[in-house]
Amino acid sequence: MNTKYEDWDLSEGELFRREVQDGRYKAVDIRAAAEAAHGVLNLEAPEMNGYVVPLHSQNGEELTNEYVVWREESETIGWFDPQYRGFGGPRSKPASELSQTIIGHRMRFWVRADQSDHDFDLPTSRVSPGDTLTEDERSAFFDELVNFIERQRTATRTSNWETYSEVGLETAIKRGQAIGPFLFVAGGGQSKESRYIFQYEEEQDEDDVDLYDKGLYPKNNCILDVANSDTFPVPATILEIEDESITLQLDWDKIEETTAVRKQLQSPQTEVWISELLNPIPFERQTSAVTQVRESPSKSQLITGSRPATFQPRAFAIPDSDVDLNTYQQKALIWADAASDLLCIHGPPGTGKTRTLTSYVQHAVRNREKVLITAHSNQAVDNLIAGDSTLEAPEPDSLHEMAQDPDSRISIARVGSNTENRVVEENYLNTPHSEATVVAATTSGASKFDPNTFDVAVLDEATQASRPSAAIVLNCAEKLILAGDHKQLSPYCAGEDMQEEDTHISLFEYLMDRYGDGVSVFLRKQYRMNEEIAAFPNQRFYDGLLETADRNKEWTVDGLKPLIGVNIDGVEQRESQGNSVYNRDEAEAAAKQVKLLSNSGIHPTDIGVITMYSGQKRKIYTALSQVDSSLARGVTIDTVDSFQGGEREAIIVSFVRSNDRGNSGFLEFPEEGKRRLNVALTRARKRLVLIGNWGTLGTVATHRSVEDSCADCYQALAEHLRKRDRMLELDHP
Numbered sequence: 061m062n063t064k065y066e067d068w069d070l071s072e073g074e075l076f077r078r079e080v081q082d083g084r085y086k087a088v089d090i091r092a093a094a095e096a097a098h099g100v101l102n103l104e105a106p107e108m109n110g111y112v113v114p115l116h117s118q119n120g121e122e123l124t125n126e127y128v129v130w131r132e133e134s135e136t137i138g139w140f141d142p143q144y145r146g147f148g149g150p151r152s153k154p155a156s157e158l159s160q161t162i163i164g165h166r167m168r169f170w171v172r173a174d175q176s177d178h179d180f181d182l183p184t185s186r187v188s189p190g191d192t193l194t195e196d197e198r199s200a201f202f203d204e205l206v207n208f209i210e211r212q213r214t215a216t217r218t219s220n221w222e223t224y225s226e227v228g229l230e231t232a233i234k235r236g237q238a239i240g241p242f243l244f245v246a247g248g249g250q251s252k253e254s255r256y257i258f259q260y261e262e263e264q265d266e267d268d269v270d271l272y273d274k275g276l277y278p279k280n281n282c283i284l285d286v287a288n289s290d291t292f293p294v295p296a297t298i299l300e301i302e303d304e305s306i307t308l309q310l311d312w313d314k315i316e317e318t319t320a321v322r323k324q325l326q327s328p329q330t331e332v333w334i335s336e337l338l339n340p341i342p343f344e345r346q347t348s349a350v351t352q353v354r355e356s357p358s359k360s361q362l363i364t365g366s367r368p369a370t371f372q373p374r375a376f377a378i379p380d381s382d383v384d385l386n387t388y389q390q391k392a393l394i395w396a397d398a399a400s401d402l403l404c405i406h407g408p409p410g411t412g413k414t415r416t417l418t419s420y421v422q423h424a425v426r427n428r429e430k431v432l433i434t435a436h437s438n439q440a441v442d443n444l445i446a447g448d449s450t451l452e453a454p455e456p457d458s459l460h461e462m463a464q465d466p467d468s469r470i471s472i473a474r475v476g477s478n479t480e481n482r483v484v485e486e487n488y489l490n491t492p493h494s495e496a497t498v499v500a501a502t503t504s505g506a507s508k509f510d511p512n513t514f515d516v517a518v519l520d521e522a523t524q525a526s527r528p529s530a531a532i533v534l535n536c537a538e539k540l541i542l543a544g545d546h547k548q549l550s551p552y553c554a555g556e557d558m559q560e561e562d563t564h565i566s567l568f569e570y571l572m573d574r575y576g577d578g579v580s581v582f583l584r585k586q587y588r589m590n591e592e593i594a595a596f597p598n599q600r601f602y603d604g605l606l607e608t609a610d611r612n613k614e615w616t617v618d619g620l621k622p623l624i625g626v627n628i629d630g631v632e633q634r635e636s637q638g639n640s641v642y643n644r645d646e647a648e649a650a651a652k653q654v655k656l657l658s659n660s661g662i663h664p665t666d667i668g669v670i671t672m673y674s675g676q677k678r679k680i681y682t683a684l685s686q687v688d689s690s691l692a693r694g695v696t697i698d699t700v701d702s703f704q705g706g707e708r709e710a711i712i713v714s715f716v717r718s719n720d721r722g723n724s725g726f727l728e729f730p731e732e733g734k735r736r737l738n739v740a741l742t743r744a745r746k747r748l749v750l751i752g753n754w755g756t757l758g759t760v761a762t763h764r765s766v767e768d769s770c771a772d773c774y775q776a777l778a779e780h781l782r783k784r785d786r787m788l789e790l791d792h793p
Contacts (some may be wrong), residue, residue: 068114068123070103072557075150076115076126076139078162085165090137090155092373093170094130095774099372099400101330105129108138108150115166128163130155144235158190171373178371183371183395187499187578193366201364202354208564209346209528217281217338224293224335229285232335238285239274241331242306252312256296258332260304273300281338284308285580286330286677295337306334335693346528352511359534362401363527363567365574367619370400382455383419386412392581396541404568404580405543408602409742410588410612410707412542414444417518418459420541425497429515433459434533436525436551440501440705441482444520445472449483459498460487475501475508503529509536515543521705522568526551530567544570547601547702548739550732572601588621588707590615593748597741598774601734617660617710618664625781626751627651628790632718641725642674646714646751649790651687653749654695655710662747664694666709670740672727673716674699680714707736712746715752719750722759722771733770737777754778754787 094113103112110129117124122376129138131152138152145637158164171182193201215618224232232238260269276282285293286639291554294315300307316319353359361367379397381390389412392405397420407413424431435441447455454461460483463470473496474488491501499514503525506517517537519530523544529551534540546569572580584607586594591608598606616622630645650669657667669680677697685692696708717724727733741748758775760766781787 066261068101069102070112070127073112073114073125073127075108076128076163077142078139079141079143079161080139080153080158080161085160085162086168087159088164088168089171089185090159090164090167093164093167094155095185095370096132096136096170096373096398097167098132105138110138113137113167113170115163116169118166119168121602124166126166128167131757135153137506137789139163151166162633167256176641182373183398184578185372186370187575188368189365189574190576193364198360198364198366199630202350202360205350205528206347208526209343209350212526213338213340217511220337223297224283224337229287229293229333232285233333238333238335240277240333242324242334243332244328244330245305247307248322248575250322253309254661255299256308256310258308258661260306261331262304262371269304269346269432271304271306276301276306276334277339277341279340280336281311282308283335283337284310284325285335286324287333289324289326291320292789293335294321303451308624315784328705342504343356345532346505346526349507349532349622350528350591352535353531354581356511356535363531363534365571369402369575369579371395371398372400373398379420379423379437381423382462383415383420383422385416385419388415388581388585389419390415392583393423394422395581397423399539399541399579402542402571402579403542404572405541405583406545406572406580407543407583408545408547408586408606410586411583411606412585412587413545414447414520415457416583417444417520417543421459421498421518422470424516428469429470430513430531431498432506432508432509432514432518432536433520434499434503435520436503436529437521438476438478438502439480440521440524441502442479442484443639443705444518445474445481445488445500446481449484451482454483463487463498469497471496472500474500475499476505496711499598500528503532506536508534510540511535515539519543519568523566524551524704525566525568526550527565527567527570531539534567542571544568546572547735548742549701549735552701553790585609587612588745589742590744590746590782592742593744593746596777597738600776601738604626606695612745617657617662620660620745620747621786623748623781623784623786624777625754625787626749626790627720627754627787628751629753629755630718632716635675641716642679643671643677643678643716644683645716646716647683649677649751650680650712650714651683652751654684654691655687657710657712657747658688658691662710664691665696667691667695667712668703668710669695669697669712669714670700670703670743671697671716672700672736672740676714676716678697698782700736701738701741705747708741709745710747711740712749713740713751715757718756719754721762722756723761723763724757724771725773727757727763727774728761728769728771730768730770734773737770740775750777750781 097113098111100749105112106130110126110131113130114123135155136152137155137158141151142148145153175520221625241261243261245257245259247256280298282296283293286297295311296308300308379393396403421431433444447458449455449460462468463472472488473491474484479485514537516539517533518541519533520543522542523546551566584605586606586608591613594699629645632641632643634641680697758771760769
């Protein structure tokens with residue numbers, strides 16, 4: 061009989077009847093095979109208190125009508141032994157004792173033990189953590205997460221207040237960060253709970269104003285400021301917004317001149333301006349999600365790495381993708397399908413992480429699973445939906461293209477309205493999420509869903525999502541697929557002193573550390589960079605495991621080497637306002653490199669200039685404007701943090717730091733410094749130029765130890781460049 065698994069009928073089945081002898085066949089992982097069969101069929105055998113496992117024929121993959129029974133709790137296999145106790149009858153044995161018997165032999169195809177169809181292994185059925193946390197340790201884990209959220213809230217508020225204090229009201233108004241003016245309408249009093257109502261003062265040529273569109277929302281902490289006042293700015297909380305009227309409550313505990321502030325606020329001549337200080341909603345959502353996960357025994361143990369993660373390898377249900385996948389991407393698809401709890405897909409730059417996720421989402425929907433797709437930012441969510449699609453042409457193999465197919469089961473609903481993607485806005489914003497098979501939301505936006513609303517959640521850019529943010533997503537679904545690269549930037553952290561803490565790492569990285577390679581798949585083939593550009597990050601950050609695809613192996617800009625370093629003894633300076641650093645010499649050198657690229661035929665929009673300090677952005681723009689004003693308008697100049705996830709034909713990096721103390725600031729942080737460097741090195745396709753004082757970068761700062769510095773990484777990069785005759789030595793630009 062040649063029966064496929066979905067057609068197998070228990071009513072026609074017969075319990076396997078045979079005397080079983082050991083040692084005659086190749087060993088098979090019977091537990092994995094039994095759990096795979098259970099995952100596919102989920103057929104109970106009530107009379108034997110277990111699950112049915114159909115057997116294959118002795119000589120091939122065909123399913124027969126014979127079966128054995130898998131008892132999960134005792135990890136035993138049951139069958140009918142004609143010789144048992146001399147009379148014959150049902151009996152059972154531990155699965156481990158049957159691995160080389162006829163039973164194991166006839167269960168072998170449930171786990172593809174011979175691996176004839178693949179160049180890789182299927183996952184094991186159970187992956188245990190490196191060590192198990194005690195109940196007290198699990199409790200401390202969640203206490204630390206909640207504490208981390210509160211510290212992030214405080215650090216964010218403090219940072220925003222300091223930033224506003226540095227720029228001042230006039231600059232905040234010019235940048236559109238201060239909303240107003242508002243005039244006093246009613247309220248006041250001596251109580252700390254007193255309320256103040258203000259009315260937005262419209263300009264004559266201004267249409268009706270929506271204060272929500274201007275970024276003001278109830279519950280937000282805000283900054284009230286008045287021009288030319290010694291008692292302002294002051295903190296407040298927005299209580300209500302109605303049309304163009306706003307009700308506030310001041311934070312009197314943080315205000316010294318309370319009488320003067322009250323008097324000035326209630327003056328009819330006072331024009332008040334409002335700037336956002338803190339949106340507490342994301343922090344409240346994170347705290348709520350951490351609490352809910354904590355109260356779920358299964359998820360609590362999973363997120364702390366306190367129980368085995370399980371897989372159900374399905375030999376007869378291997379997913380078949382419409383998307384053309386390489387071997388490593390196909391492995392990720394198969395492992396994601398087999399995962400019962402979680403999978404981490406480690407996708408270095410250009411390895412097709414999004415393509416792999418798209419393929420998995422398509423497969424999950426075909427299996428009638430409801431899917432949540434999410435990421436930490438709106439842009440990353442929209443990229444997962446639409447990629448490079450336009451209103452006229454969907455990107456091939458994108459979820460957007462799949463959703464346009466009338467025969468596809470994929471229907472997409474985008475939660476939230478904060479999108480700048482026209483494709484998403486036109487097609488998916490107004491779809492009710494209850495009617496969609498795929499729901500897209502940011503990690504914060506996913507907080508609107510109840511626990512286990514979804515069969516599976518896909519978290520893209522997972523290494524940029526904090527553990528509390530990832531807890532929101534974990535709470536929404538029964539299964540979690542995370543994709544990211546923990547060798548690149550960690551989640552954003554408002555407090556610089558918190559960046560090196562264990563609590564700061566992503567859930568992706570934490571799970572990798574706890575469970576190891578058993579819960580992860582590594583995408584090894586990169587399609588982004590020239591092989592010479594990829595060589596150093598491959599060896600330094602990815603253990604030499606990355607392969608370069610043939611198509612991009614020799615990509616170059618005509619007449620220019622793909623990789624070059626510029627060693628320049630520039631002068632670093634600190635901004636008079638703020639704490640950023642700039643280096644005019646490096647800025648001028650970067651401008652000349654942009655001009656060289658333009659002369660070599662690269663369009664300005666295909667050139668990116670990465671700087672490690674925001675203060676350097678303006679200096680590079682000024683230097684480039686002096687060289688060619690048209691180039692300055694087209695080239696993207698931004699910090700390395702803003703470039704994560706992006707790519708250009710050519711990239712120029714300005715490291716900025718140049719001093720005789722070997723002080724490279726945050727560039728030298730032992731972990732964050734390496735990750736920031738890795739991002740900078742992996743954005744370029746055809747040409748990468750690295751400008752810096754390599755003596756400063758490669759020297760351990762006087763206030764740091766070797767263990768507390770990544771200067772050796774910069775030193776190794778400089779040696780890599782010089783060994784290949786790729787370092788240009790300049791005394792000045």
